Amino acid sequence: MTSADKGNSVDFIREIVERDIREGKNGGRVHTRFPPEPNGYLHIGHAKAICIDFGIAEEYGGLYNLRFDDTNPVKEDIEYVESIMRDIKWLGFDWKDRLFYASDYFDIMYNYAEELIEKGVAYVCDLSAEEIREYRGTLTEPGRNSPWRNRSVEENLDLFRRMKAGEFSDGARTLRAKIDMASPNMNMRDPAIYRILRRNHHRTGDRWCIYPMYDYAHCLEDSIEEITHSCCSIEFEDHRPLYDWFLNRLDIFHPQQIEFARLNLTFTIMSKRKLAILVEKGLVSGWDDPRMPTLSGLRRRGYTPEAIRNFTDRIGIAKRDSTVDMALLEYCIRDDLNRRAPRFMAVLDPLKVTIENYPSGKCEELEFINNPEDASAGSRIVQFSRELYIERDDFQEEPHRKFRRLAPGREIRLRYAFLITCVDVVKDEDGNVTELICTYDSETRGGNAPDGRKVKSTIHWVSAEYAVMAEVRLYDRLFTVENPLASDSFIETINDESLKVLNRCRIEPSAADLDIGEPVQFERMGYFCKDPDSTEEKLIFNRTISLRDTWKKILKNQE
């Protein structure tokens, strides 16, 4: 959706961008960036940020950079840079040759730091981490100046060069910005801008033993790349004065930082740390578990990039804290898949049906429409035979008042096949229904009766002879409550039924040849895709999302 589709209303960021273009700021350029730290996997909250950063640049004919903000080697790894690039590409964005790393700028950043020292606005501080904390003061009390605050430029320069040269141990000294220890904004109380840290960096190896801090590094990265609009999440709002401070002292290109609210979603969590707990404790199978809000999880689950992009367009952008209803994401994936997913028959919980007046060994080929929403999807041939499977839920021996499907003596339609009537129910010694004996009307091939009689329902089926076995993994929301973090222990709110594995599913044979991840609809059951765990011998499907279930609602509303 572009801004034009939304009428005249655009979000506040686009409003700023449009005004800047109109006023010729930055020569009318729009240049954004998405700056992840490669320390974990991307989740749908990042997708929102990516769609804002990259989407806006695309919309206004600008450029966008992918930049890895790799200034802390303690937490970063090449594994993450690879997964991040994979996920962004999957979302459909192409940063072309504009791939950058903060670590590419370490030399420039170092030189700028010397410049700050020369200008008398940065100094080497010998306070320990603990002492710095004590000197910083509190939210209500001002901090105190470091005893090292007034070193000469020469001494600072000498010390800083020796920090770089590796003369001091980790944590022994820092380079700090000389701002205001009494500032009501804690970020302005002489923040550290370089720390001594001997750690192998995934790109620069052991070349550096000092690393720049975020507040110092980020504005420089943006400036060096001549970013015009630097969007970030709301918690950086009170870092903006610092962002501006560095750029003003250095008197270099000055991007505008704009903050927006991060995405929260009901029935899940977005915290990287807490998601990691789920992975570590084995509560999910990994970062790409289909129940995870990670992009790799959503992809494996069967979510499409189009659905996710549509979702991020629909939620809008604002500054207030908000929690979007998971139902909107679910709506978006159903909406996308309804239009594109070819239909197949699959019986998840099989109940055998024998058509007693259908000759054994006979097989008829029936024509099935691949997608009623898309005529160009064409049709396919499906085999019909004497022995079939239907969904166990599609039969009730003593039908509920509103139940329209199969019951003793009742005639219903087998989709695209025949009208059948249940004439007998076979049970085991415990009284469980094991098989249905039905008759069919050979005049109703295709599903319509020549005499025009109607039936109340149409159910799906597979031929017992031709269907293939599959495992189907039914996923549901990972948590039982809207806000798991409001609970004392979010772990305890995990939905025990968020994964159900069905082993005896029978699917129409043509569905066996699907590619991994290719979305399909199993008619009346939901949207599914083949899981990468599938092998030649064993087919495994994931349920992306069920169809909307009015029947479930009818039952619920009766309670």
Added chain:
RNA sequence: UGGGGCGUCGUCAAAUGGUUAAGACACAGGGUUUUGGUCCCUGCAUUGGGGGUUCGAAUCCUCCCGCCCCAGCCA
């Protein structure tokens, strides 16, 4: 209790002092239907609270209330 930010339908979110406060999701009802799907129709808020300015206020002023963020040598 210092500073910064934010309060509009159940949930997101428009509205930029001027007709009945958009739209979407959700929810409720109805219609169509060879998926109890899709699709179509209908219903669904006076803007955190109080004062004030104005012919006119969600928009401006003011007082109050509530929520979020900040005291890493993380980002």
